[in-house]
Amino acid sequence: MLEVKNLEKSYQKDKTALKDISFSIEPGKFVAIIGPSGAGKTTILRSLNQLIKDDSGQILLDNQDLRTANKAELRKHRRQIGMIFQNYNLVERLTVIENVLHGRLGYKSTLAGVFGRYTEDEKKEAMVLLDKVGLKEFALQRCSELSGGQKQRVGIARSLIQHPKVILCDEPIASLDPISAQTVMQLLKELTEEFNIICIANLHQINIAKKYADQIIGIRKGELVFDEPAADLSEATLAELYDQPVTKELK
Amino acid sequence: MTGSIKYLSQKHWRQTGVIALVGAIYLICSWILQYNNLAGITAVPKAFAWLGTNFMPTADSMSHVPQIWTKLMQTVLLAIASTVVAAVIAIFVALLGSKVTGFNWVVQTATRGIASFFRNIPLVAWAMILLFSFKQSDFTGFLALLLMSVGYLIRAFMEIIEDEASETTLALKATGASYFQIIFQAVLPQILPSLISWVLYMIENNVRDATLVGILTGTGIGFIFDLYYKSFRFDAAGMTVLAIILVVIILEVLSNQIRKVIL
Ligand SMILES: Nc1ncnc2c1ncn2[C@@H]1O[C@H](COP(=O)(O)OP(=O)(O)OP(=O)(O)O)[C@@H](O)[C@H]1O
Ligand SMILES: [Mg+2]
Numbered sequence: 089m090l091e092v093k094n095l096e097k098s099y100q101k102d103k104t105a106l107k108d109i110s111f112s113i114e115p116g117k118f119v120a121i122i123g124p125s126g127a128g129k130t131t132i133l134r135s136l137n138q139l140i141k142d143d144s145g146q147i148l149l150d151n152q153d154l155r156t157a158n159k160a161e162l163r164k165h166r167r168q169i170g171m172i173f174q175n176y177n178l179v180e181r182l183t184v185i186e187n188v189l190h191g192r193l194g195y196k197s198t199l200a201g202v203f204g205r206y207t208e209d210e211k212k213e214a215m216v217l218l219d220k221v222g223l224k225e226f227a228l229q230r231c232s233e234l235s236g237g238q239k240q241r242v243g244i245a246r247s248l249i250q251h252p253k254v255i256l257c258d259e260p261i262a263s264l265d266p267i268s269a270q271t272v273m274q275l276l277k278e279l280t281e282e283f284n285i286i287c288i289a290n291l292h293q294i295n296i297a298k299k300y301a302d303q304i305i306g307i308r309k310g311e312l313v314f315d316e317p318a319a320d321l322s323e324a325t326l327a328e329l330y331d332q333p334v335t336k337e338l339k
Numbered sequence: 340m341t342g343s344i345k346y347l348s349q350k351h352w353r354q355t356g357v358i359a360l361v362g363a364i365y366l367i368c369s370w371i372l373q374y375n376n377l378a379g380i381t382a383v384p385k386a387f388a389w390l391g392t393n394f395m396p397t398a399d400s401m402s403h404v405p406q407i408w409t410k411l412m413q414t415v416l417l418a419i420a421s422t423v424v425a426a427v428i429a430i431f432v433a434l435l436g437s438k439v440t441g442f443n444w445v446v447q448t449a450t451r452g453i454a455s456f457f458r459n460i461p462l463v464a465w466a467m468i469l470l471f472s473f474k475q476s477d478f479t480g481f482l483a484l485l486l487m488s489v490g491y492l493i494r495a496f497m498e499i500i501e502d503e504a505s506e507t508t509l510a511l512k513a514t515g516a517s518y519f520q521i522i523f524q525a526v527l528p529q530i531l532p533s534l535i536s537w538v539l540y541m542i543e544n545n546v547r548d549a550t551l552v553g554i555l556t557g558t559g560i561g562f563i564f565d566l567y568y569k570s571f572r573f574d575a576a577g578m579t580v581l582a583i584i585l586v587v588i589i590l591e592v593l594s595n596q597i598r599k600v601i602l
Contacts, residue, residue, distance in 0.1 A: 165515075166513060166514065170513075170514075171510065171513035173509075177509060179524070179528055180529065181528050181531070181532070182528055190510075190511055190524060190525070191514050194514050194516055196520070198519050201517065201523075202519050202522075202523040202524070204524060243510075246514070
């Protein structure tokens with residue numbers, strides 16, 4: 089269970105990026121965060137694994153507070169939280185399987201990690217996961233040779249090998265064509281249920297959020313506007329979120 | 340619509356203005372220096388004619404080839420050695436100083452300052468300064484080239500790290516990887532091609548510069564050129580220049596080939 093309580097953040101004085109954000113998410117749930125550009129979606133997501141240091145509040149993952157962790161503890165927390173990026177953020181020159189295995193670094197001693205010495209089990213698991221995301225034949229190919237959709241699936245495999253409790257996705261499909269986008273969203277949805285993970289995705293497409301998410305959180309100017317089951321999302325709420333009617337998007 | 344047209348015509352006038360300004364500066368400068376433009380231009384063909392007759396290598400100059408060759412290789416090796424050592428130092432410093440992998444803003448600012456200091460002292464000045472301490476030796480040339488290359492490479496490497504490795508660094512940080520794991524598993528593999536490309540460029544550059552430094556430090560191909568020149572053996576000096584040009588071209592072709600393979 090992930091609980092966020094009264095999270096606050098401002099990058100500059102007197103300009104709050106997040107104001108009193110609270111929500112909680114059960115395992116196995118797919119959550120979409122929507123809201124206008126600059127609302128604070130990325131800031132929330134990056135606070136959840138402390139890539140951004142927020143100012144105050146609580147972030148409890150199974151009742152342990154990430155915010156008060158020291159450096160070594162934070163490393164242990166982070167390895168339970170996968171992250172997927174709009175630009176995939178892979179090491180393009182390395183092979184697909186090497187990139188997947190990077191997800192294990194948080195579990196390894198510094199030296200083993202530096203030299204990239206992975207166990208047989210880790211390598212086998214990487215292959216199983218690549219099979220799962222449909223990239224088994226690409227294991228030894230360089231990532232630079234893959235399409236965007238394939239790269240994003242490598243990113244998903246890299247986060248899965250972390251054995252995560254949470255996967256954070258910052259606009260995972262913003263650089264993808266509609267078909268690849270669908271594949272990636274479907275995959276995330278299925279994996280969330282199969283592994284009983286919490287999956288949180290920042291999305292700009294409301295129809296996709298409605299289609300795949302169980303729960304939708306709306307953020308506007310750093311404040312939480314709504315947090316409700318995807319099925320309940322109404323035109324009126326959306327109009328409030330974006331300051332204008334968004335009828336077409338809902339269909 | 341009219342706004343953008345107005346903007347474009349203004350831009351046009353600005354460009355004309357800049358060109359006129361450059362022309363004016365040139366004229367003023369040559370007036371201050373009492374430089375006679377016409378005489379300057381007419382002197383060019385004469386100078387080339389003189390070069391052609393005097394510096395043309397003759398059959399005799401072939402006897403100098405073995406000596407030129409040894410000195411030239413010395414110079415090339417000096418350039419390669421100084422660049423490689425500079426690259427090793429620069430990568431460590433750049434990792435400490437870049438915004439992505441750097442320590443804190445104090446170290447980052449200091450690194451930028453140091454790099455800019457080494458870079459902005461001209462090579463000849465470095466050589467002259469070092470001559471006091473190390474006399475005329477290969478080591479002086481090595482050190483002069485090293486210091487300047489370090490300055491350039493730190494700056495270049497920092498920019499490469501910031502441009503090419505920030506996204507992957509973020510991704511591995513998020514997995515819980517430690518600092519050194521991120522450096523070796525993400526940053527270095529990611530930036531390697533650009534790194535090598537810069538080192539190759541620096542080697543080409545340093546071979547040319549090593550020639551100049553050699554004149555000052557009395558070593559390598561620069562020394563032998565100076566020697567021939569001052570003893571009026573212009574044909575041998577011409578031969579030396581020819582050899583330098585040849586080696587520089589070969590190096591450039593070679594490094595372009597290597598670039599093609601690694602990029
Ligand atoms: N590093 C930073 N320094 C200063 N201000 C920042 C920084 N990052 C974000 N902000 C500000 O914080 C606010 C929230 O930004 P954030 O990136 O979280 O928005 P977002 O909802 O992810 O937007 P988008 O949909 O465009 O990605 C914005 O007003 C932004 O200008
Ligand atoms: Mg964002």
